[in-house]
Amino acid sequence: MKTAWVFPGQGSQVLGMGVDLLEIASAKATFDRATEILGWSIVDICQNDEVKLANTRYTQPCLYVMECILVDLLQHQGLQPDAVAGHSLGEYVALYAAGAFDFETGLQLVKRRAELMDLASEGGMTALLGFDRAQLESALADTEGVVLANDNSSAQAVISGTVAGIATVVGKIKVKRAIPLNVSGAFHSPMMATAAAEFGKLLAPITFNNTKIPVLSNVAPTATTDGVELKERLNKQITGSVRWREISLQLPELGIQQAIEVGPGKVLGGLIKRTCEGISVVQIGTRSELESVVPG
Structure with missing residues (x-):
């Protein structure tokens, strides 16, 4: 069965997400590495601080780290998707899952993206x-x-x-x-041009690998494995539209029969079911859901 992994973005966060993964040694090591990079604890915020978890500056790194951990656990069991896509912030996890960049590079990008978007105050x-x-x-x-x-x-x-x-x-x-919506500014619009330009300074020197898995991007919802193209697409994402309806419509064109939503919530799965007939949807956002797909 051909499968796509899809990754939710801001708005899907929920207090307590990812905490049940702490008992897994590799997951705890990733949480610890994230603390070193960020200077604050993903686990503390996800466990205890609903106000911070709803703040863009913290929401985006929390989602990225938690979803990357789930990707690692799935891939460690030998599972691989036939395509990946993420909604807004989720595109960074899709690129990580496909091998465009490593965990640390992605987190540095997400950290800066979140800071810049949090500073947006217009619209x-x-x-x-x-x-x-x-x-x-x-x-x-x-x-x-x-x-x-x-x-x-x-x-x-x-x-x-x-x-x-x-x-x-x-x-x-x-x-x-x-x-x-309770957001600080006009995300995914030309009003984010200043933030996008600042983000571009961090992105510019980073090399994206050609990916082993096709990625469908928000601003260009067609599958590609070309690292240069994926980087250019991501560079346009802060000001560009999230074309999720078109991404969903591409899935059956790629022969996808199942979509696995990797992360908290069921938003993307619901959108895919309403857009595409014949694609089954699976949710993996907790350790128990992970173990139901990957026993043991």
Whole structure:
């Protein structure tokens, strides 16, 4: 059975995530290595500090480390996916799983990304549930300062940009629910250009390996193993749209029959099921879920 591993991003975090992995020696060693790199403890925050866990500066490294540990445990048992993809922050875990860079390199990138995104203070984001796509596309085309940030499924999207621009778009369309998101800025929009430029300084000298597993990227939802191309795609991600609906539609084109969501929550699995018929979904976010797939 051809399988894709998919990795959730910010918003999927939950207090207590990853703590049940501490009894595994290799997992504890990775948590300890992360503490050395970050200067603070992933475990302490995931165990005890819901406020910090919800803060972008901490959320993103916590998710990256926990999901990378699950990748390591799956691969240690000889399992490999036929393709990988991650939603926003999750793309870094997908690149790690595919072998584009090592754990430490990815964590340094995620640490800087999280710091820069946390400093964003302009604009906002609003989730839209139940809308007419043609109507939304028309409203976005006619409104300055707002873009489609996350194209998650046919019925779920997130727009990002100026507060006025978002209000204008929401006022122009019929939408079942419009939910302002609790984020510091207009992520995945041109308003993140300054953060993206700063991040690019850290990314520029890093060499991405050609990967052993095809990666579907947020800004270009087609599979590639070319390291240079994957790096260029990632470089565009902070300001670019997360094209998850198109990633989901690519899975059956690649012959994928099963998607394993590696990380907390069931968001990506739900989006894939609503977008693609015939793809089964498995969740691995805890030690017990891991052991149900990999006995012993």
